[in-house]
Amino acid sequence: xxxxxxxxxxxxxxxxxxxxxxxxxxxxxxxxxxxxxxxxxxxxxxxxxxxxxxxxxxxxxxxxxxxxxxxxxxxxxxxxxxxxxxxxxxxxxxxxxxxxxxxxxxxxxxxxxxxxxxxxxxxxxxxxxxxxxxxxxxxxxxxxxxxxxx
Amino acid sequence: xxxxxxxxxxxxxxxxxxxxxxxxxxxxxxxxxxxxxxxxxxxxxxxxxxxxxxxxxxxxxxxxxxxxxxxxxxxxxxxxxxxxxxxxxxxxxxxxxxxxxxxxxxxxxxxxxxxxxxxxxxxxxxxxxxxxxxxxxxxxxxxxxxxxxxxxxxxxxxxxxxxxxxxxxxxxxxxxxxxxxxxxxxxxxxxxxxxxxxxxxxxxxxxxxxxxxxxxxxxxxxxxxxxxxxxxxxxxxxxxxxxxxxxxxxxxxxxxxxxxxxxxxx
Amino acid sequence: xxxxxxxxxxxxxxxxxxxxxxxxxxxxxxxxxxxxxxxxxxxxxxxxxxxxxxxxxxxxxxxxxxxxxxxxxxxxxxxxxxxxxxxxxxxxxxxxxxxxxxxxxxx
Numbered sequence: 001x002x003x004x005x006x007x008x009x010x011x012x013x014x015x016x017x018x019x020x021x022x023x024x025x026x027x028x029x030x031x032x033x034x035x036x037x038x039x040x041x042x043x044x045x046x047x048x049x050x051x052x053x054x055x056x057x058x059x060x061x062x063x064x065x066x067x068x069x070x071x072x073x074x075x076x077x078x079x080x081x082x083x084x085x086x087x088x089x090x091x092x093x094x095x096x097x098x099x100x101x102x103x104x105x106x107x108x109x110x111x112x113x114x115x116x117x118x119x120x121x122x123x124x125x126x127x128x129x130x131x132x133x134x135x136x137x138x139x140x141x142x143x144x145x146x147x148x149x150x
Numbered sequence: 151x152x153x154x155x156x157x158x159x160x161x162x163x164x165x166x167x168x169x170x171x172x173x174x175x176x177x178x179x180x181x182x183x184x185x186x187x188x189x190x191x192x193x194x195x196x197x198x199x200x201x202x203x204x205x206x207x208x209x210x211x212x213x214x215x216x217x218x219x220x221x222x223x224x225x226x227x228x229x230x231x232x233x234x235x236x237x238x239x240x241x242x243x244x245x246x247x248x249x250x251x252x253x254x255x256x257x258x259x260x261x262x263x264x265x266x267x268x269x270x271x272x273x274x275x276x277x278x279x280x281x282x283x284x285x286x287x288x289x290x291x292x293x294x295x296x297x298x299x300x301x302x303x304x305x306x307x308x309x310x311x312x313x314x315x316x317x318x319x320x321x322x323x324x325x326x327x328x329x330x331x332x333x334x335x336x337x338x339x340x341x342x343x344x345x346x347x348x349x350x351x352x353x354x355x356x357x358x359x360x361x362x363x364x365x366x367x368x369x370x371x372x373x374x375x376x377x378x379x380x381x382x383x384x385x386x387x388x389x390x391x392x393x394x395x396x397x398x399x400x401x402x403x404x405x406x407x408x409x410x411x412x413x414x415x416x
Numbered sequence: 417x418x419x420x421x422x423x424x425x426x427x428x429x430x431x432x433x434x435x436x437x438x439x440x441x442x443x444x445x446x447x448x449x450x451x452x453x454x455x456x457x458x459x460x461x462x463x464x465x466x467x468x469x470x471x472x473x474x475x476x477x478x479x480x481x482x483x484x485x486x487x488x489x490x491x492x493x494x495x496x497x498x499x500x501x502x503x504x505x506x507x508x509x510x511x512x513x514x515x516x517x518x519x520x521x522x523x
Binding site: 049061090098100107108113 | 435473476
């Protein structure tokens with residue numbers, strides 16, 4: 001792993017750094033983070049759509065779009081969307097808070113993925129229910145900067 | 151780890167070189183395979199989308215920084231770039247397509263960064279900006295952005311010619327522990343994959359670029375250093391004559407290709 | 417480091433129309449999981465919070481973590497309700513803040 005990265009990226013740059021992996025998230029720690037959010041309830045699968053490239057050129061910048069099926073009315077809307085990753089050091093990626101004034105339950109951003117892994121988006125609805133969807137991304141270059149001069 | 155990295159890379163390349171040999175020998179030295187193509191052509195759809203959308207391209211933040219610096223007074227002369235050059239959209243249009251250019255007074259070619267620094271030190275009486283500093287990248291990106299879409303047009307200047315030739319020799323020279331030339335990868339192996347990543351024709355069409363790997367904007371010199379370090383060669387110091395010659399050759403090799411600054415690259 | 421930001425909002429909209437807002441903020445998003453050349457951990461330096469208000473009322477909020485790419489990019493929507501101001505605020509580690517506001521005319 002360091003080998004091919006060192007070769008492709010070379011040295012250069014004072015920002016050179018190695019990724020510390022003291023406590024890389026595991027599928028279990030991601031599940032724990034999700035349970036902490038839902039109060040122990042397992043989210044139901046569905047209503048959420050995730051768009052990520054199945055193959056990412058560089059884990060430093062992976063475009064992500066999440067959309068949730070919802071009329072976004074005062075009576076029935078998405079309150080929040082939470083995104084988690086399975087193998088990043090911290091399973092939390094971001095949380096966004098929405099409401100009827102959002103018009104649509106839609107979010108696009110760019111995330112980092114330290115490795116080939118699964119990303120999960122959880123939607124928190126105004127009726128208190130949780131819904132989720134997952135997607136897997138193959139990362140050809142893991143997220144971190146240029147290698148240390150070796 | 152160093153040895154392992156080199157061994158791994160050598161293995162990957164040995165395979166590549168063997169499979170690519172017939173095509174490599176049929177080419178003129180230092181010329182890309184028929185049909186010049188920017189690195190953009192090899193990028194994933196998502197990466198292209200980031201470059202194409204000025205409101206999503208992080209390189210544009212650097213261009214905006216440059217726009218602000220252009221109008222800001224600096225140095226003991228108390229002058230801004232704009233005080234002498236006016237509206238960059240007019241005065242700097244096409245300028246980046248002609249660099250590196252021969253500087254008669256210094257008797258050597260200057261790349262765009264060095265040309266900007268010459269104005270900093272001589273016209274503004276301000277300290278030169280460091281290579282890869284935020285401000286130098288920003289000014290360079292801003293000046294180069296004014297040539298967006300214009301074809302690279304190296305000056306037909308006889309004084310520049312020997313430097314382009316020296317750059318070509320550098321491009322063809324095998325170097326580093328891996329004993330590889332730039333040409334072996336970017337002419338011979340363009341279109342092949344190196345551990346999953348495409349090798350392109352290595353054109354300098356988009357600099358300064360926003361590189362996803364760097365998570366930042368960087369110069370052509372930084373990119374070239376990465377390639378040299380990749381073959382385990384000692385990179386030239388920033389702004390060294392050899393590095394500027396190489397830049398001049400790459401621009402000549404890419405003549406006619408449109409500038410894409412700020413390009414996005416993986 | 418000053419925070420340059422780039423925001424796109426339609427200048428005009430019809431009442432009730434759903435408009436798209438795009439934001440890009442200049443920030444390194446240092447994860448806190450990397451080490452420097454001498455092996456010392458590089459402290460975390462990230463944008464933690466982004467808030468968008470519409471005439472003073474919050475319409476969108478995002479909590480960001482280290483897994484958000486450098487130069488955070490966020491695209492979201494809101495309903496054009498009335499003419500006024502959309503204000504944006506980013507804040508994070510080491511006292512980082514950046515603000516921007518855009519006028520919108522709703523007919």
